Amino acid sequence: MNKNEKFVITINREIGSGGHTVGAKLAAKLGVPYYDKVVIKGLMEKYKLSAEEIESMKGRKQDWWSEFKRVVGIGAGLTNSVIDEPDLFYVGDMFRTEKEMLKGIAESESCVVAGRSGFFVFQDHPNHLSVFITAPLEQRIQRLVDKQGLSAEEAAKTVEKIDKARENYVQKFTGTTRYDTRNYDLVINMKGKTEDEIADLILQYIG
Secondary structure (H helix, E strand, O other), X not given: OXXXXXXXXXXXEOOOOOHHXXXXXXXXXXXXXXXXXXXXXXXXXXOOOOHHHHHHHHHHOOOHHHHHHHHHOOOOOOOOOOOOOOOOOOOHHHHHHHHHXXXXXXXXXXXXXXXXOHHHHOOOOOOEEEEEEEOOHHHHHHHHHHHHOOOHHHHHHHHHHHHHHHHHHHHHHHOOOOOOHHHOOEEEEOOOOOHHHHHHHHHHHHO
């Protein structure tokens, strides 16, 4: 990946691994926007966007996303730290709309994207870095205990539930598994590492 040209970095991660925070820190260090489920889905719902409407917008204006941000008052660094649980009944039209929006964003600006099957959406992008972040199960559970105020039992059930939901989501819409390392340029284990250390590691990889 060449950071001196328009790029997109996708961060897929396990719940409780700290990957969401890594993505936010990486985007901040690179000085580019960070997009996650909450932002993208919120825009789709608020402005009633469809795949066809996005395609039409892209056709009418080359830099449609910058213009869209200006009109609706969106700034850089939008993110949300809530647990990103996939919709179990996420319909195909929504996935297609989201895919078109993400592709349009990447055509307009460099960015970091969390989740959203980014490794699949941008698999043919000429300047894309795909990252998967994992962590030991015990560490993931403890993170939810610390960050979300859950009991250890509640955290363990949440991890199991969201792991299953995310895998079902990926399999349904991409025909692959998110655990196939061939989908990524980098696979990173958070064991014993801080989010800043991992963000710096990715920066070093980029060069």
